[in-house]
């Protein structure tokens with residue numbers, strides 16, 4: 263026989279860590295942390311979600327309701343989606359001069375942010391190291407598109423990032439090994455997040471952060487650290503969301519000969535014309551075509 267739960271007023275809190283099926287919720291009233299599960303099979307909470315919960319023990323509880331989200335950043339493949347963060351105002355895409363980063367992943371992050379209505383900041387870390395892969399040159403085209411690009415060395419001096427974090431709820435995303443944990447440690451010296459010494463021989467990062475974590479920088483600034491990304495599926499986007507997520511496409515949309523133009527190989531396509539005249543870069547058009555084909559599949 264199950265014991266009836268004692269009736270209590272629901273408490274309000276913020277999800278500050280997400281471990282798949284378990285969540286850590288920080289109570290609004292006293293910042294106490296409660297280890298929570300959800301009811302039934304519902305596991306669609308993300309760091310940054312504002313929830314109500316009831317306690318089942320001194321520091322354990324069940325999430326009852328989720329407050330409607332201002333924003334939701336997530337990725338998805340054909341089978342499932344993975345929530346990255348709720349209610350963030352800014353996505354900080356962390357790249358490094360070494361190991362080399364995947365430009366396609368950068369673009370997917372930008373597109374996910376655009377589609378979710380969240381502003382993006384590109385951060386090139388490890389600028390104290392030699393830039394063998396010309397990361398700085400590659401990023402020039404993204405600043406030309408209007409994305410702010412910040413260059414720094416988290417190991418040496420993080421201060422250039424601070425003004426961008428003020429009064430924002432930001433999430434750090436990126437491949438592992440780019441320096442996200444190093445940044446959190448520099449910004450929040452009391453947290454001491456584990457960092458990973460990357461094998462320069464293999465030129466590849468390894469996973470250390472396995473869950474997303476939310477940190478308070480001050481009373482009005484939040485920073486979420488997310489697990490290292492290898493891929494960023496965008497199966498959840500509609501065709502229109504995808505087209506509009508390419509900011510430089512916007513002036514040309516609706517100007518193709520066919521109003522259902524896919525901008526793949528149709529005649530008199532305004533996007534293709536813009537690409538031939540250099541107004542749209544060949545790389546970005548190629549990324550669009552890959553994503554469009556993925557959505558059609």
Ligand SMILES: Nc1nc2c(ncn2[C@@H]2O[C@H](COP(=O)(O)OP(=O)(O)O)[C@@H](O)[C@H]2O)c(=O)[nH]1
Nearest residue numbers: 415416417438439440441442443444457458459
């Ligand atoms: N030279 C240099 N190394 C850095 C810098 N930031 C991070 N690293 C190193 O890069 C590796 C990966 O950093 P980490 O913070 O664990 O990356 P994460 O996987 O993105 O969390 C570690 O060996 C860090 O010491 C930096 O600004 N300069």
Ligand SMILES: [Mg+2]
Nearest residue numbers: 442443470471
């Ligand atoms: Mg890390």
Ligand SMILES: [Zn+2]
Nearest residue numbers: 518523525531
């Ligand atoms: Zn077209």
